[in-house]
Amino acid sequence: MGDFNQSVILDAVRRSPDGCSRVDLIDATGLSAQTVSNIARRLLDSGLIVEAGKSGTGPGKPRTILRLNPAGMYAAGVHIDPAVLTCVLLDLTGRVVEHSVRPTxxxxxxxxxxASIQTELEQIISRSAVPREKIVGVGVAAPGPVEIDEGMVIDPPLLLGWHRVPLRDWLARLTGLPVFVDKDVTAAAVAEAWAGGDTGAGSFVFYYVGTGIGAGVVLRDEVERGSSGNAGEIGHIIVDPSGPPCSCGARGCVAVTCTPQALVAEAERRGVLPDTRLSSAASDVAVQFSRLCDLADLGNTAALDIIEQSARRTARAISVMTNMLDVDRVVIGGPYWRRLSAYYLRRVPVLLDELSVTRSIRAVPLVGTGVGDDVGAIGAACLVLERTLSPSATRLLLEG
Incomplete structure (x- = not known):
């Protein structure tokens, strides 16, 4: 219970960007004044929080403001996308201290x-000059499915040859640091909750646009992982019954209509892009997808039609989740989001409103991520901070 209360205090301080006093913490957490005072002293002694001046100009003693100490703790994050490998180092506030991006x-x-991950991590740690003893762990965001408890990646469809890969154990052995593995879409949702500001509060769906498409879910500030840690697999939601056949036996699933590879295949089939006959490797798809977006930006009618069609399909997929979960908002992000954002932000909210069962009560806002392009890697690092610092109901399992 003491550890849980400490994490509650830290979380309350973290959610107060301008800082908060001990009295504020009592009001925010419901803990007693003595408990708050004792925990605040421990956190100050450990360097996780700092005193940041006084507040109050009226009668009575000015209150001491407490804030997170950015240098109190650091975490590394890795995002393994089939096309791009991203590594970051975060301070305790979720700010990126150092990062690298390279082709997978x-x-x-x-x-x-x-081995490439280990090399990249060593390089960014060296460039940052952060003392290694202040780095509490490495988070890895990987395509699912994953076995969370074992830190193992299980045959992700877009990473050929990754059969039951003990990613956690391999990387921990190479780096000498604790390693946590989670799904990329879950990591993205964690990043938004930790570092996204207002867009990461309350309940939301994070629609992840990477080499694959998935969804992270946060309900009442708690990340929902599902029984096996693999929640968010939305690839077989049908968004176009007359669309291309899917491996599941249906037609028009998200996996074959909304992914970058699906958009490139459609563009090649319609002659918008030359059929290069290159492999379906993620790096080749990334090049072709960029060309498709360039054509759309230049006003190419057929390219625009392909992206508009993908926006309609995306709205249908998102509406399934928002109608089921009744969330506050939808956040979209991921490695491919920036190229699609202008089109999707103009078109998807209108379509989503038309499909919403609660439209007569309220709108469901749709916003781009507040974290940026590195949301997967930042989320991976936030996984470490989350497990170390955030309150969770699972910590209150009490034995009789």
Whole structure:
């Protein structure tokens, strides 16, 4: 209970960007004045929070403001997208101290990718000059499915050769740091909750646009992972019954209509892009997808039609989730989001409102991520901070 109360205090301080006093913490948490005072002293002694001046100009003693100490703790994050490998180092406030982005090594040997991750992590740590003892762990965001308890990646469809890869154990052995593995879409939702500001508060769906499409879910400030940690697999929601056939046996699923690979395939089929006959490797798809967006930006009618069609399909997929979960908002982000954002933000909210069962009561806002392009890697690092600092109901399992 003491650990839980400490995490409650830290979370309350974290959610107060301008800082808060001990009296504010009593009001925000419902804990006693003595408990708040004792925990605040421990956190000050450990360097996780700092005193940041006084507040109050009226009668009575001015209150001491408490804030997170950015240098009190650091966490590293890695996002493994089939096309791009991103590594970041965050301070305790969620600010990116250092980062790197490079193409994911091509091939079917996961050990080669893990070795590349270790090299990138060592480089960003060295460049940051952060003392290694202040880095509390490494979070890794990987395509699902994953076994959370084992830190294992299980045959993700877009990472060939990744059969039951013990990612956590391999990377922990190479880095000497604790490692946490989670799904990329879950990590993105964690990033938004930790570092997204107002867009990450309350209940929301994070619609993740990467090489694959998925969704992270946060309900009442708690990330929902599901029984096995693999919530958010939305690839087989049908958004166009007359669309292309899917491996599941249906037609027009998200996986074959909304992903970058699906948009590129449609563009090649319609002659908007030359059919390069390159492999379906993520790096090749990324190049072609960029060309498609360039054409749309230049006003190419057919390219615009493909992206508009994907916006309609995306709205249908999102409406399934918002109608089921009744969330405050939808947040969209991921490696491919920036190129689509102008089109989707103009079109999807209108369509989503038309499909909402609560439209007569309230609108469901749709916004772009407040975290940026590195949301997956930032979320991976936030996984470490979340497990270390955030209050969770699972911590209150009490034995009789």
């Amino acid at each position: 090594p091509v091939g079917q040997d996961p050990q080669q990718v893990v």
